[in-house]
Amino acid sequence: MINRWLFTQIDNSALIIFRVFFGFLIAAEAIGAIFTGWITRTMIEPQFTFNFIGLDFLQPLPGNGMYFYFAVMGIFGLLVMVGFKYRWSMLAYTIMWAGVYFMQKSSYNNHYYLLLLLLIMMSVLPAGNYFSIDVKRNPALKKISMPRWCVLAIIAQLWIVYTYASVAKLYPDWLDYSVAKNLMLGRAYYPIIGDLLQGHWAHVSITYFGILFDLLIVPLLLWRRTRLAAFFFSIFFHIFNSIIFQIGIFPYLSLAFTVFFFSKERIHAIFMKKKEFYDKNEVIVPSYKKILIPVAIIWFAIQIVLPVRHWFIPGDVLWTEEGHRMSWRMMLRGRSGITNFYVVDKADPKAERKYINKKDYLSKKQLRTVAAKPDAIWQFAQRLKKIYAEEGKDISVYVKSSVSVNGKKRRPFIDPEVDLANTPWNYFTANPWIIRYDDDKEK
Structure with a gap:
């Protein structure tokens, strides 16, 4: 049963055309970072970056090195698109993107994490076996089919992401439209649509359409009767997000995924008419089965467990931020704060606290991060x-901080009597120097 479910051979047109889209988009992500100023703001202007804790060795290359770094990534993306040395090009982009992702958090985005997961998955999928330079150079690589697990793995990953994104929205500040209101308030200056987005009807629509879309889009795309309507809803939803939130390649990547939901015959007819269509449905059990199944179980177990880890940490994740990253909590809250740092020279007998001017050390983007994010403060x-x-x-370093979440009244956030310079970071449990309140949800 498992062999038939996972290893039945199906036409590979969807994976091949997705590789072309994917390669173009990751190339655009890398090259776009150069020309939009993202690298300048995130990598060049700061004296250092807030890397993921424990990866302190990951810092930007000196001088203009990061421009060359991203240019090379863009080249690898284009090589993926045309299928030249596909596996090596895919692995190279994956490693380089992982370096970027773990190197900085001031521009953290859940979509960057999703891209990392997809890069890893695409590195092992047989996406270079047709319509590629590799096949032209070595016709023996040519294949018109792939095992079914290739499609199932991608759909399962997307289902997990969208489901958690929907469930995470089921909390008071989202359901009373305050999050949507705050998000749209920051877009009031947009021409033509800016005023429309300030209406109550817009806030209600964004709130509930967001929940329902994330929860239902994968099942609706899987069901043949609702697939076409779901596809057109996807186009509207993702183009809206692209225009309003300007979140890079993610909306277009999400649309590219729909090739895995339509019938193999339709994708073949639309994109690859000249390719021979495979319909033999052979079951070919590969030699890597003993490795694939346990790796897949571990992979998806992590994907299911990681987003709920905040339920095992005391306090509301919206306040503490502990367990927020890598959990598909997308656009759920706005944070702002006022955070001041004071140092005490331990050799000073008077032990006077000296105020630190953060602007001497941090960029504008980093100042906003340090104002309200506990890991950046530490x-x-x-x-x-x-x-x-x-x-x-x-x-010793002491911090006086007050934070507001979703426009609510600011409250003290960090225990001002704790020396953060000499306090360890707790990776998997609560950090006691974050002040918790009785009205926080106990996870």
């Missing part, structure tokens, strides 16, 4: 400790 304290240590001083 990391900046560690950064100050390192800077002063280079001057031969052993210091």
